[in-house]
Amino acid sequence: MTLADVPAVSALEQSLFPVDAWPVQMFFDELAQPETRRYLVAEGPAGIVGYAGLMCIEPIADVQTIAVVPDREGRGIGSTLLTELIDEARRRRAADVLLEVRADNPRAQRLYLRFGFQQIHIRPRYYRDGVDALIMRLPLVPEAATETGGEPPTEGNRP
Numbered sequence: 001m002t003l004a005d006v007p008a009v010s011a012l013e014q015s016l017f018p019v020d021a022w023p024v025q026m027f028f029d030e031l032a033q034p035e036t037r038r039y040l041v042a043e044g045p046a047g048i049v050g051y052a053g054l055m056c057i058e059p060i061a062d063v064q065t066i067a068v069v070p071d072r073e074g075r076g077i078g079s080t081l082l083t084e085l086i087d088e089a090r091r092r093r094a095a096d097v098l099l100e101v102r103a104d105n106p107r108a109q110r111l112y113l114r115f116g117f118q119q120i121h122i123r124p125r126y127y128r129d130g131v132d133a134l135i136m137r138l139p140l141v142p143e144a145a146t147e148t149g150g151e152p153p154t155e156g157n158r159p
């Protein structure tokens with residue numbers, strides 16, 4: 001996401017998050033902190049169809065926002081954006097990725113569960129309209145540990 005994308009992103013934000021849309025200045029403030037932030041847009045032939053952002057202050061990365069325009073949902077754009085955010089969190093050596101999601105947003109929760117996020121807390125009445133927030137966490141296993149896996153095979157285990 002560049003500064004030039006902000007007006008279009010902000011217009012989408014107003015329509016997708018009617019209760020708690022970010023003010024446009026928030027996007028400018030976020031883009032002004034590239035040392036701890038990474039923001040992405042997904043583009044189709046007619047313009048921006050999704051956006052997402054990550055904050056990473058070691059050892060925690062936070063999904064700040066993720067959204068896809070309604071008529072392009074269910075085609076993997078949200079999954080692609082989330083994959084990029086998680087890859088970025090790994091590159092920045094985060095130990096965990098955290099996010100908040102509305103308790104009444106099962107579609108987003110399914111997306112996060114599919115990626116291995118688990119619910120760790122509930123913040124009652126976190127949102128302005130009184131809905132609870134679920135706090136979810138994805139622990140990031142260091143790559144070296146994934147490659148070696150658990151116990152090394154022993155001679156005795158071979159057929």
Ligand SMILES: CC(C)(COP(=O)(O)OP(=O)(O)OC[C@H]1O[C@@H](n2cnc3c(N)ncnc32)[C@H](O)[C@@H]1OP(=O)(O)O)[C@@H](O)C(=O)NCCC(=O)NCCS
Nearest residue numbers: 016066067068073074075076077078079100101107108110
């Ligand atoms: C939550 C959100 C970002 C998901 O984005 P998306 O682009 O629809 O996500 P995906 O397409 O990757 O996955 C959504 C569904 O489509 C399915 N899907 C993905 N690619 C597919 C494909 N090529 N063909 C068929 N189905 C597909 C997924 O399996 C998933 O199914 P599920 O909901 O039953 O689990 C989007 O719904 C959104 O912006 N919602 C409004 C804003 C919002 O709630 N943001 C989250 C705030 S915490």
